[in-house]
Amino acid sequence: MTVRASVLRHGPRALTIVAAALSLVVVGQVAVSMNASNAPAGTVLRYVPGDAHATARQAWDLAQTGKTRDAWSSARQLAVRALAKEPTDIIAVRAAALASAQSGNLPRAGKLFDYAEALTRRDLITHIWFIENAAERGDVATALRHYDLALRTSRAAGTQLFPVLAHATSDPEIARQLADFLASGPPWADGFYRTLIGQDVPPETVASFVQRLHARGVKLPNEVLDGAIANLAAAQRADLAWKLYQATAPASAASLLRNGSFDRADRAVPFEWQYAQEGSIAASREAEEKSFVLAFRAEGGASGEIARQMIALAPGRYRLEADVGLDKADNLRLEWQVACVGQAQPLAKLPAESAAVFSVPAGQCPQQWLALKLVQAADTAAEGRVANVRLQPQPGS
Template structure:
């Protein structure tokens, strides 16, 4: 055999094995067409045939393929799984016992056989053994690279069952490596909001930055959707902090460095419109508000919860020089009730920080409110920021 011919033969063998390996799991018939003696492909074809039909005559080829695969390679879990499917196809008690025996053997041979884990999970689910169901999912998620993609949707759907949700929470609290990716997946799953809140509340830790980001994301999503009571529930469940000493407004003095929207200040951070807590000449801090010429919008907002009744809103505003003409106001409006405006404060002209206040009434239909800083950019060529400080809402 010449060197070139030997190289060509070796390459053909490697290519044949590679193609068979690529297709044996998803397209075993194609793998067998390329490599008829591939034991793994024969085992998976046997499992496919056994899963597709319960007719005894149709199960015979599946059994023959499985036995042949085991003769070629006696440690193939897919072949043992195929035999389990064949024996359990008649539905008899004896057949089910034999099926379970083979599936447990397949699991002992390899915990990376995802189909075996799913069969065992279904078996335990039918018998009400929920902790064992979650254990099988846990094994599959820890041992299969495809586990998250394939199993997360199944696990999310199963979480609607209260028993499974409880067992799932118990496992996620142990922080397996898949727990956080699964928590992220839940944001895309079609779950009732109340169930999502319950799962998050019992499994996430706000002291872990990545998990806190998920909590904040969900709170903001609920706020955008008008689900303010769920925002409040998350805020309270995770003990994210009460209002500051300034009643009803959190961080109204802008001295705190941490804000947790929406019950803390949510500050705009666009190049043309932004707000930030800035140090002042007296050593304290105030909210600096900037809008470029031609820009306008909300620079800052905070969700508040005022019960029906009479209140006052007050704040310190920096002066608004005539040459600048940058407009800033502080407004309270209903988060619901079509955004009904309750009060608007605007700064007076002058050269110093001046306090402005006004009274307002919260109606019965207004359970939550937005406290908003609005701004409109100055005339072309003018620069500078406006400042707001010491924002207070008090009951009258």
């Protein structure tokens, strides 16, 4: 069973469940790397009988591949022989420790791994064993400390460790302690955040964890925040996406409409402008004299969406207007459409060239899409500009 499958199958106590599987994966990868960078132990021993380092590597290979108590006993004997000549050989110490663990002698294995850590804090496999041991005892704090040391030891460790941590955020206690730890700003934090939003972790879990981090004052990269919000919206959880946007961008969220003047770059979230970039219509934010506008270009006969933004209007009446500049073509027309998120039928279709009023009903319409569309196209290629989009509540609404 893979690490990810183990997490998904066993749920909340993921950190405990996957520790053993993770250790085998990482130990195996480190062993491959070790053997690739050295001559085979048997070859070295033929030319230098009794070489401590080669004997240690032979013990390590046997400790990993052995399937019987006799094999593990032989691994321990080889490791002891190597340590007799070189007491600080970390490979020999690990080999003796792993062979003891394989044989079921965990107290001896623990003492040997303690010795390994005393020799060096930069041995990845030693940290993996401590992660497994702490997780099995439910000691999240110790497991996280060794996660930290392992991730500082090897950049490659994140490939295996980050997905495990990402899935473990579904456990409230692990999430709490992990958020506290990340608030200290470990150097690997950004790599973990990017893994978090790229894994198949439920978006609700990611949102909850991101809010924990935000509450602790952790400044997340915009791409991480944007990814978490966009994933929620894509999962039909616009309500949670809006709450996360409000929590992490309160000033922007306080406006009925974001960036109506187009004076700043939009984030990659549905609550800011999203511009058409494919097909026969292309739109973008462009500078024009001393201000910015939404500019679009359409191929001849093209129609469709130019830009959209998700808004969260309370029930009531609203006035929408904008400054619109179009080519002189007689049959070129723009239209605003307002629709409840998750519903195909628009609440309103409003001419973009003049001010218009629309209503948001009470009930199941807490978020809405505001979309600018080219509904009647010119026969030839056409261009247009939209600026100063204003959205205001109407008196008595």
